[in-house]
Structure formats: structure tokens, C-alpha cells
Amino acid sequence: MKIALLTNYPLADNRPWKQELMQELAKHHEVFAVFGKKGIWDHLDTYLRRRNEIDVHRRHILSPLRAASHNAHVPPGSVNTLRFLRRLGIPCYAVSHLNDAASVNLLKRLKPDYGIAAVDHMLLPAVIDCFPTLLNAHYGNLPHVKGWNATEWSILLHDHLNVCLHEIVERMDAGRIYLKENIAVNKGDDFEILRAKCHDAAKSLYLRFFERPEECKNLYESNEDGKNYYLMNWELKALAQKKVERTGL
Amino acid sequence: MNLGSLLDFTYLSFTDACKHSLYPYLPKRRSIQSDSVHLEAAVSWLMKSIDKVDGNGSSKAYRILNGWMRPYPETSGYIIETLLNLQDRYGDGKFFQAASKIGDWEISIQLEDGGFVGREIGVLNRPVIFNTGMVLLGLNALFDRTREKRYLDSGIRAGQFLVQCLDENGCFVRNLHDDLIHTYNVRAAWALIQLGLLSGSRDFIEAGRKNVEWSLGQQLDNGYFLHNHFRKGQKALTHSIGYVMRGILEAYLLLGEKRYLDCLKKTADKLVAIYGIRRRIVSELDENWKEASSHLCLTGYAQIALNLLKLFKITKEERYLNTALHLIDDVKLQQPLNRRSEYFGGIKGSFPIYGRYAPLQFPNWAAKFFIDALLLKIEVMRDYENSLIDKLSPGRQ
Numbered sequence: 001m002k003i004a005l006l007t008n009y010p011l012a013d014n015r016p017w018k019q020e021l022m023q024e025l026a027k028h029h030e031v032f033a034v035f036g037k038k039g040i041w042d043h044l045d046t047y048l049r050r051r052n053e054i055d056v057h058r059r060h061i062l063s064p065l066r067a068a069s070h071n072a073h074v075p076p077g078s079v080n081t082l083r084f085l086r087r088l089g090i091p092c093y094a095v096s097h098l099n100d101a102a103s104v105n106l107l108k109r110l111k112p113d114y115g116i117a118a119v120d121h122m123l124l125p126a127v128i129d130c131f132p133t134l135l136n137a138h139y140g141n142l143p144h145v146k147g148w149n150a151t152e153w154s155i156l157l158h159d160h161l162n163v164c165l166h167e168i169v170e171r172m173d174a175g176r177i178y179l180k181e182n183i184a185v186n187k188g189d190d191f192e193i194l195r196a197k198c199h200d201a202a203k204s205l206y207l208r209f210f211e212r213p214e215e216c217k218n219l220y221e222s223n224e225d226g227k228n229y230y231l232m233n234w235e236l237k238a239l240a241q242k243k244v245e246r247t248g249l
Numbered sequence: 250m251n252l253g254s255l256l257d258f259t260y261l262s263f264t265d266a267c268k269h270s271l272y273p274y275l276p277k278r279r280s281i282q283s284d285s286v287h288l289e290a291a292v293s294w295l296m297k298s299i300d301k302v303d304g305n306g307s308s309k310a311y312r313i314l315n316g317w318m319r320p321y322p323e324t325s326g327y328i329i330e331t332l333l334n335l336q337d338r339y340g341d342g343k344f345f346q347a348a349s350k351i352g353d354w355e356i357s358i359q360l361e362d363g364g365f366v367g368r369e370i371g372v373l374n375r376p377v378i379f380n381t382g383m384v385l386l387g388l389n390a391l392f393d394r395t396r397e398k399r400y401l402d403s404g405i406r407a408g409q410f411l412v413q414c415l416d417e418n419g420c421f422v423r424n425l426h427d428d429l430i431h432t433y434n435v436r437a438a439w440a441l442i443q444l445g446l447l448s449g450s451r452d453f454i455e456a457g458r459k460n461v462e463w464s465l466g467q468q469l470d471n472g473y474f475l476h477n478h479f480r481k482g483q484k485a486l487t488h489s490i491g492y493v494m495r496g497i498l499e500a501y502l503l504l505g506e507k508r509y510l511d512c513l514k515k516t517a518d519k520l521v522a523i524y525g526i527r528r529r530i531v532s533e534l535d536e537n538w539k540e541a542s543s544h545l546c547l548t549g550y551a552q553i554a555l556n557l558l559k560l561f562k563i564t565k566e567e568r569y570l571n572t573a574l575h576l577i578d579d580v581k582l583q584q585p586l587n588r589r590s591e592y593f594g595g596i597k598g599s600f601p602i603y604g605r606y607a608p609l610q611f612p613n614w615a616a617k618f619f620i621d622a623l624l625l626k627i628e629v630m631r632d633y634e635n636s637l638i639d640k641l642s643p644g645r646q
Contacts, residue, residue, distance in 0.1 A: 048274040148525070156637075157567065230525025233574035236567070239634060247641050 002030045004112035008119055010035035010094050012043055013081040017199035021206055022085055032091040036098035099124045117168055125170050134168040137202035143223040146173035149232040151194055156240040161185050163201040165209055172228055176220035179205045189244050258313045265601030281581040288623045290586055290594030295616045299347050305354040309369045310610040311592050321369045324614040325351050326384030331617050333390055334624055352391040355384050356403045363406030367426055378414050378421045381407050382437025389443045408444045411437055412456045419459030432477040433489040435464040435496030442503050461500045465512050472516040473536050484533040484541040487549025494556040517560055521572045532606050544604025547583055547596050550576045551618035558625045577626055580619055
């Protein structure tokens with residue numbers, strides 16, 4: 001099988017789960033990666049826009065006990081994903097934006113069988129159509145919680161947290177659900193720790209899927225219901241955090 | 250105009266121009282304070298606007314370069330309800346006194362035909378539907394609180410004026426603002442229904458209901474309301490959208506017609522999605538909800554937040570609460586908290602301050618709706634947090 005990773009920020013991405021996933025997949029499949037948002041301005045733009053969220057998180061939501069382990073999901077000495085993949089000999093491409101014509105042309109030329117999308121924006125139908133199956137790991141409870149801050153919304157609204165592997169379709173987070181994994185939310189966890197757990201779950205779900213892709217695709221769960229959720233306000237995030245701190249789920 | 254106001258004008262225009270162009274990148278959370286800090290500042294501004302006209306209404310706005318304006322019967326009318334709510338929160342008699350003095354002043358300026366003038370005092374001498382309806386809301390609130398007959402008598406005269414402005418379809422067609430029919434007049438229908446319930450008159454209730462039905466007929470499938478602009482050639486403003494939503498919402502609360510709620514949710518869902526995706530709702534929107542301006546109407550933000558909070562109380566839909574919290578934060582971000590400035594605690598008409606909606610002004614209704622939204626937010630968040638805690642079973646703690 002030929003599998004593509006679609007992700008962004010080649011200068012800044014250093015997520016170990018992506019690196020480990022691609023390393024594993026490369027043992028059995030032909031893999032390559034396409035990085036969007038390669039420009040310095042894209043990196044700066046995103047950082048500045050997210051600064052509020054980061055600031056709120058550090059000042060109001062991150063529990064004091066966990067402050068020291070902030071960034072637990074990125075261990076010290078972590079390496080840049082682009083460099084890591086290149087060192088493994090995995091072909092990597094960088095484009096201005098994954099939704100650009102250049103990206104579509106590249107994907108059409110490379111003809112992947114499957115795609116893994118780990119991006120922070122919607123993909124245009126032209127990009128989705130380049131893949132027979134394009135997958136995404138959603139860090140929240142599908143089909144109910146679609147959209148932004150899905151982990152926080154799932155915690156606030158429900159008494160459990162799932163990571164769901166689903167197919168990407170034009171509508172946000174609305175494609176068939178192929179696999180799910182429940183995340184243990186323990187008393188005192190914070191959203192950084194939960195994110196790290198979700199990353200690990202995402203990696204294991206992708207690996208499980210690629211062991212038997214056809215079987216997983218046949219046993220899908222419908223993803224029609226649910227609502228789109230948007231950026232969660234810091235006051236609701238603080239309440240969700242309080243809920244976890246008190247009880248776990 | 251003096252040197253100080255000229256400096257204010259230059260400073261506010263320049264800083265707003267910079268902030269507006271860098272809006273997506275502004276560090277929000279660092280710049281806003283607790284609800285009570287913002288609430289007290291807005292209350293202090295509102296009371297100042299009343300003191301500036303000796304308690305005979307509330308000054309329409311503080312205008313950069315021109316200072317405090319004359320009292321505005323329309324907004325002074327609906328400020329009465331806010332003052333009564335502040336009385337309940339702080340238990341300070343000054344709010345009730347201010348409310349009843351404004352009520353008496355309103356009665357003293359009521360026209361022969363029962364209507365109230367459009368615009369601020371001395372500018373327009375003919376009655377206008379919307380303005381009359383807004384004063385009626387204040388009179389209703391005072392009668393409800395005091396049971397003093399003079400408020401009801403004046404209210405009934407205003408109600409009779411409103412009823413004769415309706416046509417057979419339930420549309421307000423006489424004594425219009427700018428000779429246009431306006432969907433946002435449904436707020437006057439709310440006042441009529443309220444009056445009908447207070448006075449026991451079915452005629453007022455039915456008249457109000459007819460206008461609500463007409464207003465529902467102006468809603469497109471995408472939730473947008475037609476005929477919801479102030480002047481010819483304008484698009485609907487978040488301010489007028491907030492007005493329509495509130496009118497229909499209150500009609501729902503008074504009459505219990507589920508259709509009203511369903512129609513309202515359609516508009517609310519659209520606004521939640523617009524804010525969620527664009528992270529702003531510009532002042533003017535066309536019938537496809539496309540942006541027709543770049544400035545924000547902060548009054549509209551506060552009104553929509555208030556409506557969403559009320560909707561959350563009814564539906565328990567957290568997405569409404571979330572958007573309301575964002576909108577309130579956005580208004581907080583623009584509230585001047587420098588105690589030495591004349592407009593300390595006021596809310597600008599537009600962001601940036603030179604935007605098309607109430608340019609270079611701190612209108613009294615912007616502060617009013619912001620106070621209303623904050624008062625409700627404090628209550629809603631307290632209840633929501635308690636309900637979350639209640640849900641956590643004791644055995645798991």
C-alpha cells in the first residue's frame with residue numbers, strides 16, 4: 001500500500017507520534033509525507049493566533065502540579081518531523097498550502113492508496129478526491145462532538161473520551177467511523193496530558209487500521225448525527241478541567 | 250471641542266485602527282478583567298449618563314469631540330429594566346430611584362396620541378413605533394415592580410398608539426422610522442404582549458402576537474430576517490438582528506409558542522457558526538450572511554450574547570453559552586478601564602470607534618446591553634458550574 005501523511009509546519013512540527021507512526025508504517029508500506037504551510041509567515045500567523053489559547057491554558061487551566069510537566073507530549077530533545085522522516089529515507093514534500101493546486105497536482109502524480117491527515121484546517125474536496133480513503137484521528141466523541149476543541153467539549157459534555165479514526169469527507173468530521181479507542185481520564189489529568197494520551201491512541205488506531213484496512217472499512221459506524229463545535233471559551237475550558245481534576249471520567 | 254477631546258479622538262482612532270488591523274492576533278485574555286470589574290465600570294458609566302441630564306432620562310451618548318448628548322427617550326425607556334435589575338443585584342436604592350425618576354420623566358414627555366418621539370429630545374417631534382415600544386417596556390417594568398397606576402395608564406396610552414400603527418397583516422406601517430417597515434419592531438410587539446398580560450387586555454396580546462407572526466414571515470430559510478435595517482440601502486446590523494431575536498424570544502417566554510423558539514434557534518445556530526468559523530460577526534450582514542462591513546458593532550455583540558445566554562437557559566445547548574462568552578470577552582476587550590477618562594466604563598458604538606455604527610460615540614444602549622449580558626452571564630455561569638458539580642456523583646469524588 002502507498003500511504004501519505006498530510007501535515008503542516010515543516011519548520012516546527014516535532015510530534016513524536018507522527019514520527020513513530022511513519023517509522024512503523026514504512027516497515028511494511030510505501031510511505032511519503034506532504035507538508036503544507038511551509039512559509040515562515042504561516043508559522044508566525046498560527047503562533048500569534050493561538051497565543052491566546054496557549055496563554056489561557058498556561059495561566060488558567062493547567063493545574064499547578066502539572067505545570068512542570070507541561071509539553072509532556074514533546075519530550076526534551078525531540079527532533080523535527082521533516083528531518084526525522086528524511087533521515088529514515090521517507091520522501092517528503094513541502095507546499096505552500098495543502099489546498100493549493102500544486103499540492104493537488106503532486107498528490108495526483110503520487111497516487112496514494114490511503115492518506116493520514118494531521119492538519120489544523122479543512123481540506124478542499126479537490127484534495128480529498130486525490131485519495132481513495134483519507135483518514136483522520138479525531139480527539140473527541142464522534143459522532144456527537146465534531147469540530148474544534150473536541151477533547152475539551154467531549155469532557156465537558158460527556159462522561160467519557162474517545163479517539164475516533166474516521167474517513168475525511170467534505171463535511172467537517174462527518175465521514176464513516178472505522179475505529180474507536182477509549183481514553184482513560186484520570187483524576188488530576190489536564191488537557192496536555194490528555195492530548196498526549198490521544199496522540200498515542202491515534203498512533204495505535206492507525207497501525208491497527210493498516211493491519212486490516214478492508215476489514216475495518218467494512219465494519220464502519222455511521223457518523224451522521226452530532227453537532228459542530230467551535231473554539232471553546234477559556235471559562236468553559238476551565239470548567240471542563242475542573243471536572244477532570246475532581247473526578248476523572 | 251477642546252484640546253482634550255481632540256487628543257481623545259486622535260488617540261482612540263489611532264489605537265483602534267491598529268487593534269482592528271491586528272484583531273486576530275490581539276492577546277485577549279491578558280486584557281480583560283473579571284465580570285465584576287467590567288460590570289461596575291459599565292454601571293458607573295451608565296449612572297453618569299443619567300446624572301449628566303439630572304436624572305431626566307439618560308444622555309444618548311458620550312460623543313468624542315462633542316461630549317454628552319441630550320437624553321434619549323427610547324433607550325432611557327429600556328434602561329429602566331436594567332436599573333431595576335441592578336437594584337436587585339446591589340440592593341442600592343439609587344438604582345430604583347433613578348428608574349422611577351426616568352419613568353416619571355417619560356410620562357411627562359408622552360405625546361397626546363400616546364406615542365413617544367423618535368431620536369433624542371429636541372430633534373424630532375413626531376412619535377415613532379419603535380421608540381414608543383421601548384419606553385413601554387420601561388413603563389411595564391416599573392408597573393410590574395411598583396403596581397403604581399400612573400405607569401400602567403401611560404403604558405396603556407402607548408399601547409393604544411402602537412395598536413393603531415398595525416395593518417391587518419400584523420405589520421407596523423404607520424409612524425415608521427425613516428418611512429421603512431422594520432422587522433426589529435417586534436420588540437414593540439413584545440412590549441404589547443407584556444402590557445396585555447399586566448393589564449389583562451387580550452387586545453394588546455393579540456396585536457403583539459400578530460406582529461410576531463408577521464416577523465416570523467420575514468425569516469429566510471437560512472435564519473436571516475428581511476426588512477431588518479435602519480435606513481434605505483443598508484443591510485441588517487447585528488444590532489437589529491439582536492433586537493429581532495430578543496423580541497421573538499420574549500414573545501416565546503410570554504406566550505409559550507414553540508414555533509417562536511424554533512425560528513429563533515435557526516438564527517442563533519447561524520450566528521454561532523459564523524462566529525465559530527470567522528471568530529467575529531461584523532456589524533452588517535447581507536441576506537446570505539456575507540460580511541457587508543469590516544467594523545464590529547459592540548452593541549450587537551452584547552445583545553446577541555444576551556440572547557444566546559437566554560437561549561442557553563431554555564435549551565441547555567452549550568454552544569450558545571460558548572459563543573455568548575466569546576462575544577462578552579470581545580466587548581470587554583474594548584471597554585476603557587482608565588478611571589480618569591470621561592468615558593471610563595462606556596462601550597463604543599463601533600470597533601474601530603470610527604466604524605459606521607454610532608461613530609465616535611459611547612451610546613447609552615451599548616452600556617445597557619453589556620450590563621444586561623454580564624448580569625445574566627454571572628447567573629448562568631454560577632448555575633452551570635453548580636449543575637456540573639451536581640452531576641459528579643459523590644461516590645466518585
